[in-house]
Amino acid sequence: MLRETAPAETRPGRRLTPRARLGIAAVLAVAVVAGFLLADTHGYASFVVPLRVRRLVALVLVGWAIAMSTVLFQTVTGNRILTPALMGFDALYVLLQTVVVFVFSASLLTGTDTRVQFLVETLLMVGFALTLFRRLFASGRYELHVLILVGMVFATLFRSIAGLLQRLIDPSEFQILQNLMFASFTTVDEDLVWLTAAVVAVVSVLVIRRLRVYDVLALGAGPATNLGVDHRRETTRVLTLVAVLVSVSTALVGPVTFFGLLVAHLAYHLAGTHRHAVVLPLAGLSAVICLVGGQFVLERLLEVTTTLSVVIELIGGLTFIALLIHRARRNLA
Amino acid sequence: MTATAETSARTRGHGVRAEGVTKRYGRSLVVDDVHLDLPLGGVTALIGPNGAGKSTLLSIVGRLLGADAGRVSVAGLDVATTRGDELAKRLAVLRQDNHLDIRLTVRDLVTFGRYPHSKGRPTAEDLEHVERALAYLDLTELADRFLDQLSGGQRQRAFVAMVLCQDTDVILLDEPLNNLDLRHAVAMMGRLRDAARELGRTVVVVVHDLNVASCYADTIVAMRDGKVAACGTPAEIMRPDLLEEIYGLPVRVHELDGQLIATYYG
Ligand SMILES: Nc1ncnc2c1ncn2[C@@H]1O[C@H](COP(=O)(O)OP(=O)(O)OP(=O)(O)O)[C@@H](O)[C@H]1O
Ligand SMILES: [Mg+2]
Numbered sequence: 001m002l003r004e005t006a007p008a009e010t011r012p013g014r015r016l017t018p019r020a021r022l023g024i025a026a027v028l029a030v031a032v033v034a035g036f037l038l039a040d041t042h043g044y045a046s047f048v049v050p051l052r053v054r055r056l057v058a059l060v061l062v063g064w065a066i067a068m069s070t071v072l073f074q075t076v077t078g079n080r081i082l083t084p085a086l087m088g089f090d091a092l093y094v095l096l097q098t099v100v101v102f103v104f105s106a107s108l109l110t111g112t113d114t115r116v117q118f119l120v121e122t123l124l125m126v127g128f129a130l131t132l133f134r135r136l137f138a139s140g141r142y143e144l145h146v147l148i149l150v151g152m153v154f155a156t157l158f159r160s161i162a163g164l165l166q167r168l169i170d171p172s173e174f175q176i177l178q179n180l181m182f183a184s185f186t187t188v189d190e191d192l193v194w195l196t197a198a199v200v201a202v203v204s205v206l207v208i209r210r211l212r213v214y215d216v217l218a219l220g221a222g223p224a225t226n227l228g229v230d231h232r233r234e235t236t237r238v239l240t241l242v243a244v245l246v247s248v249s250t251a252l253v254g255p256v257t258f259f260g261l262l263v264a265h266l267a268y269h270l271a272g273t274h275r276h277a278v279v280l281p282l283a284g285l286s287a288v289i290c291l292v293g294g295q296f297v298l299e300r301l302l303e304v305t306t307t308l309s310v311v312i313e314l315i316g317g318l319t320f321i322a323l324l325i326h327r328a329r330r331n332l333a
Numbered sequence: 334m335t336a337t338a339e340t341s342a343r344t345r346g347h348g349v350r351a352e353g354v355t356k357r358y359g360r361s362l363v364v365d366d367v368h369l370d371l372p373l374g375g376v377t378a379l380i381g382p383n384g385a386g387k388s389t390l391l392s393i394v395g396r397l398l399g400a401d402a403g404r405v406s407v408a409g410l411d412v413a414t415t416r417g418d419e420l421a422k423r424l425a426v427l428r429q430d431n432h433l434d435i436r437l438t439v440r441d442l443v444t445f446g447r448y449p450h451s452k453g454r455p456t457a458e459d460l461e462h463v464e465r466a467l468a469y470l471d472l473t474e475l476a477d478r479f480l481d482q483l484s485g486g487q488r489q490r491a492f493v494a495m496v497l498c499q500d501t502d503v504i505l506l507d508e509p510l511n512n513l514d515l516r517h518a519v520a521m522m523g524r525l526r527d528a529a530r531e532l533g534r535t536v537v538v539v540v541h542d543l544n545v546a547s548c549y550a551d552t553i554v555a556m557r558d559g560k561v562a563a564c565g566t567p568a569e570i571m572r573p574d575l576l577e578e579i580y581g582l583p584v585r586v587h588e589l590d591g592q593l594i595a596t597y598y599g
Contacts, residue, residue, distance in 0.1 A: 215445075218435050219433065219435075220433070221397075225397055225417065226425060226426050226427070226499075227445060227446075228417045228420065229418075
């Protein structure tokens with residue numbers, strides 16, 4: 001029973017090792033980063049480059065956070081179509097952002113540091129995400145189409161409530177909030193860059209220490225339990241990390257729906273192994289290449305002002321549809 | 334249970350012990366106050382009609398599913414309170430349906446069986462276990478194939494190889510003969526019997542073929558409507574009246590070449 005997409009039996013010797021694939025991706029990422037920082041400085045490198053660094057770091061953080069959260073989420077939920085964004089995580093974060101602004105502006109805290117706001121929102125996000133989603137996923141049994149529906153309902157609900165609240169807020173703040181609803185890679189919230197970098201670094205360390213556990217989790221609840229992995233506890237841990245990562249990326253650029261799916265599948269396809277030690281960094285590097293490279297190409301080479309988010313969401317959305325069709329065909333076959 | 338099985342259970346310890354295990358889904362009682370006491374070492378066949386509760390019971394014993402009431406201990410360890418990673422070195426369980434969304438080769442899958450021992454960093458000894466398990470189930474030539482490139486029976490053997498590779502005292506298999514051809518079915522039951530006889534493993538298999546149960550099991554546990562309807566040696570269970578009561582179908586039992594063989598076709 002060969003799947004159509006399955007590559008014909010290839011000789012191991014002629015294929016690149018996973019390590020080599022990672023190496024190539026790393027080199028590409030470095031090249032893209034160098035291009036982004038150094039191109040078109042018109043002799044003002046010492047002035048321009050430092051200005052670009054913060055935006056670069058923000059893009060890298062966003063890409064890395066989205067890639068990691070998507071792959072981890074797909075591992076614990078045992079499917080390759082649902083993503084945190086599709087389950088409404090991003091929308092939930094936007095809602096919490098709105099609520100926080102609403103509450104803060106109503107009180108006398110208007111001048112509060114965005115970093116404090118971010119930390120408050122992230123804590124709320126973890127709490128709400130666990131409350132809403134843990135029971136859904138910890139059992140390890142569910143129907144995919146039910147989850148997709150639940151995700152759509154959640155996302156729509158969160159967005160509507162956020163929209164309603166925004167209408168109740170006074171107009172000057174409404175402008176700020178409206179920016180929250182749409183992703184933009186050009187206007188990054190730069191105040192948050194170093195704080196979120198620290199957060200992402202901590203999450204990455206926690207993830208690296210459990211890479212092998214995630215390999216086992218990907219087998220599903222039954223086999224993972226059989227092999228001695230506490231599925232419920234690990235699922236809770238991963239959902240917590242995912243909530244934090246979604247907070248980071250959404251706080252920096254806004255909600256991005258399909259990008260995670262795109263880079264996760266790039267990584268699954270290119271990794272040549274199931275091991276998270278390869279898949280996760282590869283997904284992260286693919287995301288960096290897409291975001292930083294995409295921004296570089298659009299801004300400097302094509303000199304168009306089309307927002308990158310539109311292009312990326314389009315390609316990601318097409319990936320989503322292709323996956324659904326592929327899956328439906330396989331189920332019919 | 335027979336007198337000999339009981340004494341051996343007392344002297345050598347329990348393989349599997351269930352006391353008052355109960356599970357309900359909504360209002361239907363799926364496993365109803367089941368008591369089981371299987372000695373360490375030996376093959377036990379779990380039989381019974383569809384929906385009798387075999388898989389549910391096996392999942393509970395294998396701590397894949399929580400019971401509503403009752404206690405289960407396996408190799409002397411209470412499955413509800415023992416740490417999962419400790420238990421995984423003593424108890425291995427395979428479910429009835431195994432589907433993976435990720436792409437793995439047969440060898441990758443079987444290597445996962447060593448995870449409880451190696452925690453994902455297989456040593457040379459672990460890899461030896463893997464190769465042995467592959468050879469044991471006639472998979473050596475398929476070892477580098479992806480699971481989605483295998484036939485149903487080949488895939489089933491790969492999953493069983495993973496579980497055997499775990500090298501545990503107690504092995505629970507839910508319909509391991511699914512999709513297997515005659516030769517591989519006979520080979521697998523032979524392997525399991527060897528594991529029980531030579532290595533002292535306690536093997537519990539759900540099977541639908543009465544004659545497999547009769548010829549390979551030391552103990553047969555027959556379930557019906559969530560209860561243990563009968564439990565004993567093949568000679569005690571392979572009786573026309575008993576089997577007819579369990580399956581609701583006339584069954585004849587013949588002695589052929591020293592084996593008790595049931596026939597039930599028109
Ligand atoms: N998740 C569930 N929710 C509700 N009912 C269930 C669930 N799982 C099993 N059941 C019911 O429990 C009963 C026992 O199921 P179980 O899978 O244990 O049967 P079985 O003896 O293994 O049958 P088979 O020979 O068909 O594999 C069945 O009536 C089944 O419909
Ligand atoms: Mg069953």
